């Protein structure tokens with residue numbers, strides 16, 4: 001299992017519960033570090049008296065004609081049941097209760113949703129899910145967790161077997177070369193089934209809500225191995241990221257959902273010009289409208305204004321956002337929030353079916369790294385955590401069934417990674433965070449060397465337009 005966000009944890013949990021030995025790898029030092037951890041708004045559950053078709057229609061409407069109805073139907077039919085069975089009943093994620101009726105979960109609405117159907121834990125939903133899930137997965141006797149462990153290349157029968165005639169076998173994944181960031185060594189890790197759950201790629205853009213570590217590793221790994229990648233150009237920009245010298249911080253869609261309006265420097269609303277729903281326009285329209293207005297006015301940002309709401313209510317409803325911005329000198333109960341659109345979500349990814357299967361045998365992809373077709377050209381808010389849960393769960397179950405049914409598994413002999421110590425200038429230096437550069441020459445194929453070099457921090461970033469960093 002490569003990745004410890006919600007998708008990887010869901011898959012690991014299912015496989016381990018069925019008796020499968022799972023090695024869960026994360027390149028982060030702390031297993032919690034992920035995009036999942038940052039999700040604020042919530043996860044789709046089900047609205048009062050809602051039918052699955054209503055959610056399907058909202059997903060398709062947001063997806064701008066490019067969503068797969070099949071994927072949306074799978075999400076709508078399986079998702080709410082899995083939220084209840086796994087997140088609520090089995091793991092006990094402490095979702096907020098309705099203030100009017102504590103027996104029920106609090107349902108909120110977000111842009112693009114026709115009814116309230118999203119459950120949350122304050123404005124720290126991802127953190128609550130990740131913490132609860134990590135607690136259970138790490139305590140599971142069948143799961144071994146390896147942090148500071150970066151997958152740098154997938155192992156396939158065709159590319160890495162020492163038996164030359166293996167090239168005639170069907171393309172199959174048998175694990176990955178993994179860089180142990182503590183020792184600087186690279187090991188082949190063999191696996192009967194390999195599940196990629198490495199998240200998104202926002203870190204390659206100038207303005208992004210993702211951590212810089214979200215740099216599309218899984219897509220690079222899968223592409224090199226010969227996997228089909230789909231719709232990689234379809235990046236969703238979140239319309240409302242805080243513009244601050246320390247970086248970009250997402251302002252949850254629920255701030256607009258709860259009445260926040262998008263305005264220009266003079267406090268004038270402009271969103272009605274772009275969409276009848278005004279400030280509640282879907283993400284893609286809102287992001288374009290804000291960007292267009294920035295270009296027209298020459299301003300580096302627009303503003304989000306929710307100061308008309310009572311200060312106490314705001315502090316209660318958005319404690320995380322209030323505290324984070326207060327640290328940056330912005331009191332959202334009194335100040336307009338400076339915002340820019342920022343790369344937020346990769347709608348495309350490694351092409352998979354409804355079980356997370358890729359076109360490479362024994363290789364699965366789940367969560368943001370995958371493209372199930374659900375999001376089309378534009379993701380409906382709060383669908384991605386649910387997608388992680390649904391496809392992660394299904395892939396974990398199915399991978400285990402495949403292991404159970406296949407009694408003649410073939411592991412080829414794989415070459416160890418070769419290193420040569422060198423004092424020459426021009427030696428490749430991995431320069432990993434927390435580690436001094438290693439004075440080694442990395443041997444192997446060009447793609448493998450590039451993978452290691454990609455672990456070094458990027459000196460230069462490209463992004464939306466030519467906007468300078470503050």
Ligand SMILES: Cc1cc2nc3c(=O)[nH]c(=O)nc-3n(C[C@H](O)[C@H](O)[C@H](O)COP(=O)(O)OP(=O)(O)OC[C@H]3O[C@@H](n4cnc5c(N)ncnc54)[C@H](O)[C@@H]3O)c2cc1C
Pocket residue numbers: 002003004005006007008025026027028031033034035036037038039040041042043044125126149150151152197198199200209210211214217218250344345366367368369381382383384385386388
């Ligand atoms: C600020 C923010 C707010 C969001 N809010 C919401 C929301 O309210 N609702 C919603 O549904 N969605 C939301 N999203 C989107 C959602 O959080 C993500 O799409 C989802 O969490 C992705 O989960 P994942 O498991 O696919 O990947 P991630 O959670 O990103 O996990 C990726 C994992 O892979 C590991 N990894 C990466 N590369 C390697 C490698 N080479 N080797 C080993 N490990 C590797 C990482 O260390 C990490 O453990 C939000 C996203 C952001 C950034």
